[in-house]
Amino acid sequence: MEQRWIRLSGPAAGIAFVVLLVVGTALAQGVPTPDKSAGTTLTWYASHRGTVLAFGLLSGLAAMVFLWFLAHVRHTVSGHPAGGRVAGTLAISGTAMATTAMVSTLPPVVLAILANRPGVTPDPSLVRMLADLNSLFFGAIGLFFVVFVLALALTFFLGALAPKWVGWIALVAGILGFVGSSAAYFPDTNGKPFGLTILGFIALIGLLLSILITCITMLRTEAATT
Numbered sequence: 001m002e003q004r005w006i007r008l009s010g011p012a013a014g015i016a017f018v019v020l021l022v023v024g025t026a027l028a029q030g031v032p033t034p035d036k037s038a039g040t041t042l043t044w045y046a047s048h049r050g051t052v053l054a055f056g057l058l059s060g061l062a063a064m065v066f067l068w069f070l071a072h073v074r075h076t077v078s079g080h081p082a083g084g085r086v087a088g089t090l091a092i093s094g095t096a097m098a099t100t101a102m103v104s105t106l107p108p109v110v111l112a113i114l115a116n117r118p119g120v121t122p123d124p125s126l127v128r129m130l131a132d133l134n135s136l137f138f139g140a141i142g143l144f145f146v147v148f149v150l151a152l153a154l155t156f157f158l159g160a161l162a163p164k165w166v167g168w169i170a171l172v173a174g175i176l177g178f179v180g181s182s183a184a185y186f187p188d189t190n191g192k193p194f195g196l197t198i199l200g201f202i203a204l205i206g207l208l209l210s211i212l213i214t215c216i217t218m219l220r221t222e223a224a225t226t
Helices: 004-027 038-047 049-078 084-104 106-115 124-157 166-183 195-224
Strands: none
Touching: 004 049, 004 195, 038 049, 038 106, 038 124, 049 084, 049 106, 049 195, 084 106, 084 124, 106 124, 124 166, 124 195, 166 195
8 A cells, every 4th residue: 555655755745846936936036137236236236145055955856846736646647537637747747947057057056156256357248148047947938837727727636636626726826827927028129027916926826825735635545544
């Protein structure tokens, strides 16, 4: 029989992912947008070196535990008569989203390191390029996010995951995520992100709520069967 700790590790990893991502996102607040001057950007990163490096580490840890949670969800969904139709989509899109999110932490981390390196003055064009990449990665993550969260919504509607009403949260998150991630590809001529990108953050909250509620439900179900 499958050991109980393995069954508990999946939802526990999901909760850990939510906590790590919330803390990491909070640390990333205040990052200069690409329309700011190179000097302003470097000054900010120079004074927030530790915060940015911690953000990079927490984001990596969040990606790690998310993949563990994702494997658990795939196993659970695959065992449902109708879940096999979306299990592969969940696994592939979730892995792509986590990988892209991990890579997206590199531009701000590199900026934090360069801004504090003694005797080195980064080229303004390089600073701007890294700032632009930091912003555009939001759109790249968002497109994988949309596929994952819509597949997640479908698993709820099919009854492969519970509670079923969480599927509506995931569905709305998917729609908002598509608009927000698409908007990220259309900054103004100075590099300032399009205002609709804020919808991507609202969509992220929807995903985190969906995962948190699902994990709590899994833990309660496991406790009720023991």
